[in-house]
Amino acid sequence: MNTAPRRDITLERITYLRGPNIWTYRPVMEVWLDLGELEDYPSNLLPGFNDRLLALLPALEEHHCGVGERGGFIQRLREGTWAGHILEHCVIELLNLAGMPTGFGQTRSTSRHGVYRMVFRARNEEVGRVALQQGHALLSAALNDEAFAVPAAVEAIRQAIDDCYLGPSTASIVAAATDRGIPHIRLNDGNLVQLGHGARQRRIWTAETDLTSAIAENIACDKDLTKTLLTSVGVPVPEGQVVDSPAEAWEAAEDIGLPVVVKPTDGNHGRGVSLDLRTREEVEAAWPIADAEGSEVIVERYIRGDEHRVLVVGGKVVAATRGESLWITGDGRSTVVQLIDSQLNTDPRRGEAEEFPLETIKLDREPVIRLVLERQGLTGESVPAAGREVLVQRNGNLTIDCTDDVHPDVAQIVSLAARVVGLDIAGIDLVTTDIGKPLAETGGAIVEVNAGPGLLMHLKPAEGQPRPVGQAIVDHLFPDGDAEPHIGRIPVVGVAGTRRSSLIARAVAWLIHLSGRHTALACDDGLFAGNRRIERARFRNNHQFWDAGHRLLMNREARAAVFQNPPALILDDGLPYDRCHVGLVTDFDGFTGLEHHDVRDAEQLYKVLRTQIDVVFADGAGVLNADEAAVLSLAELCDGEVVLYTQQGADGLSAAVRDHLAAGGRAAVLRHGCVRLVSAQGEQLGVDARKVLARHGLADDAAYTEALLAAAATAWAFGISPELIGAGLETFELHAPA
The missing domain is CATH 3.30.1490.20 (ATP-grasp fold, A domain)
Incomplete structure (x- = not known):
């Protein structure tokens, strides 16, 4: 019995970062760890620990870690690494074993002795928490030479995945959207998902879309009415x-x-x-x-032949599968139920969870199969003679891919059937002896038209090639040749910093609104849709602020969105969007109050606010305050254009701004109280800031002037004309709405 004092690490704080953050573009789980006495005991000073850990998780051998090659983590273990880093790899490996491949993780020290921040990629918060809990328990067992059931831990994570994740059909569509750079938002706990943002969104619910007609769905549910409509256009159907x-x-x-x-x-x-x-x-x-x-x-x-399922998307055949009959062979000892279990239910494709393409066969819930058996003089308890072949299911299991065999005449007929019913996505069931021949030749017919067809049979056929049906649906919803450069996206502007950032966000939203786009806005003054405030600023914490801002991307009227992003929001939740078209950083002043995040000065805040610039598209723009050297240094991180703004225009521009302009860049410059927009094409008057301030009864205020300058630069980077910027700022209401 192990009588040594227990060694363990304490999980101090767990934060799920839902948007781009200081670690990565993607959602992660951030965990603050207190190693306690383990701070003085790296892995090479813990007798037997490495062997116990590798006995529990032998696949850690595959982890490259910072070494960059297979076995890299094992090398780190033997050289000596700390428990926080080890926990990171334990969690990642358990996620891998549970079927959720995860490669990203980091562990960094903090300013507190023995306290670390550990992060790992977490696509879902609940799954991440379960994986962390199991990884922590495993590490504790290895540290203290205790037993640990890895299969049970993996099963707990798998169960969390089953409870939380999208079904396979929906997941295939979402994955295809992600491949095309189209963002998604899950709208409920099921399979209702928004693809894209604002006015450029589409919605799916499994294989149904917001283009799927409710009338068409009802027609498809009425088999007799469906046959009547198909008959009217000459589609063969059984009487x-x-x-x-x-x-x-x-x-x-x-x-x-x-x-x-x-x-x-x-x-x-x-x-x-x-x-x-x-x-x-x-x-x-x-x-x-x-x-x-x-x-x-x-x-x-009854139509002779095999059952087939043909998937039609947007009038085109994208996949087809053929059915096969199920048989069992008697052995003279086993009952029908036992033979089904041993000969059919052992198929790895069968299971109760949604990711299995075939269901487990249970006679008590399959009256059709019971009838098939009765026609052969059998029940579930019958014992067929050795060698006797028993039919269990006729033409079930539509899992043999035959897409490449579909005759053009068959493709034309099933496409017509989908159009007649009115479905944009349809699963057409037909029976024919050979799908490679016209139906008129084989005597085949269409027997059903289905709305919301399952896709798993096409994604994981038992035989043949998987088909990219998710991609076909995404291409149907978001056709090529779209006028906008970013499919499914509305332009997003992010305003990061603390100097009048709410005022800047309101001003930018106002200017975009004047340019003709219905603009959503999230800032300290509330949530706005166009000129209408839809929610006052009564957010108790950054989580509520993030949720509220994220909801703006669900607004079907929104054709642009502007977000104020204080540093604490990025640290607590991440940005409320994945990428942006224009990102502004005003200053690094806002580190006060962030000590619990281990941020105590402007240098550390740099790592936080760079997130805003990191997510700018390559054809977008980062807007930076050129009067702050630290802010200006973010320019090298921006994938897109850099637009500067400066108040140092009256007495001569700084060398950095002059070099920027000489290289063909753009800058908003303040000269004698006037905002000037300067580029290689010349210099234009944006607005007289003094007049704007005077109209609101304000003296020549440097903070307000800087805010107007930043707003003008951001609007210009967005693509708004200097003339509209000038007119818009002159009519903008500086004071926040009551």
Whole structure:
């Protein structure tokens, strides 16, 4: 028994940074750690620790760490590294094992002895917290030579992922949007997601979009009405009748001609569908199974061939799969249920979670399968003879990709079917003996048109090539050739610093509004949509301020957005947007009150406010106060154009500003109380700041003047003309609304 004193680290503070932050562009979990006595015991001074840790997590061998090659972290362990850094790698490895690959992590010391800040990439706060909890427990066990169940820890993280993450269909669309640089916002705990911002957004709910007609969805749910519409344009469909009872079902079957299919009119996923029925007993037995799944029951002519699912997006076929029948083979000892479990449910594609393309087969919830067995004289408890092949499911498992086999005539017909129903995204179910031939030749027909089709069968087919269906949907929602350079985005302006930053943000929003864009604004004075304040500044903390500002990006009317970003907001939550078109930094004065973030001077604040410049697009602009040397030094970090502003224009420009202009740059310069906009093309009058101040009963105030200068430079960087800047600032209300 281990009687040595316990060694552990204390998690002092856990902060989820939801937007771009001092560490990275992406969301991370920041953890403040107190190592206690472990500050004096790096890993090479802890007997047996490294071996115990690697026994628990042998894949740590793959971590490159700062060494930059496989085994790099092991090298650090043997040389001696501290517990905070080790915890970082434990958490990352547990996330990797749980199926959430994570590569980013950092650990840095603070000004307090033995206290560190550790961060790791966390796509979701709840998953990040569970991973941290499990990683901390694992490290504690390794430090104290205690048992730890790694599989249970991984399963806990997987469960958190299942509870929190998007379904596979939605996730594939979001991933495709991310690949195109389109941001997304999750609007609920399920699969309702906004792609893009403001007026340029689209919304998806799994494979339904805001272009999907509610009328079309209702038509698709009514199988009889769907068939009527398809018949009217010559799309082949099986003859059928809606019936109200088992007796009526048999009468309809006699009229149509055997064999027939009995199914619900508004069912989906093949539930309640019985195929190839040839006797009165079979037809009447199938009626209650279908009736339990839908509002009405329909009897249709049975079409010979295999079931196929064809995905149509925006009128184009983007994927197709074929079904296969399921069989089990008797061994003379096992029951049907046991054979299903041993021969079918062991398929790794089957499971109860959403990421599995196939469901586990359980007879107690599969009346159609029970009916198929009964037609063969079997039940779940029957023991088939050795070698006897038993049909379990006919034409299920639409998981064999056949996209490249679809005949052009079939593609034209399924596209027509989607258009007739009115769906922008449709899963067309058809039956044919060969999808590589016209339906007229094979006698095939379309049997269903489905709204909101699942995509997993196309993303993870059992056989064949996965298809980029998420990309097809994103390309449908955001077509190429869009006039705006950043697809799905509205222009965003960020104002960082503390010198009249709320006033500057209001002025910039006013000027953008005058240029013809409905502009959203988040600042200390409240939230604004256009000229209307929609929420007063009553935020108790930065988390509420972040939430409120982020909501502006959901506003479908917004065609531009302006955000005031105080340093504390970046430290507590990150920026409320991922990238911006114009980013302004006014000063490094705002470090007072940030001691709990270990920020105590302007040099440390530099690392915070650089975030605003780091997220500027390459075709955007960073606006910097040239009168502050530290702020001016941010210019080298800006991927886009740099626009300067300075009050030192009357007595001659500084060397830095002169060099900037000589290199073809732009600057807003204050000369004798007037804002001048200077570039290689010449110099233009922006506005007489003294007149603006006088109109509000203010003397020649340096702080207000600097704010007007910064606002003019930012609006100019945004693309607003000097003439409109001048006229707009003259009419701008300096005083904040009451």
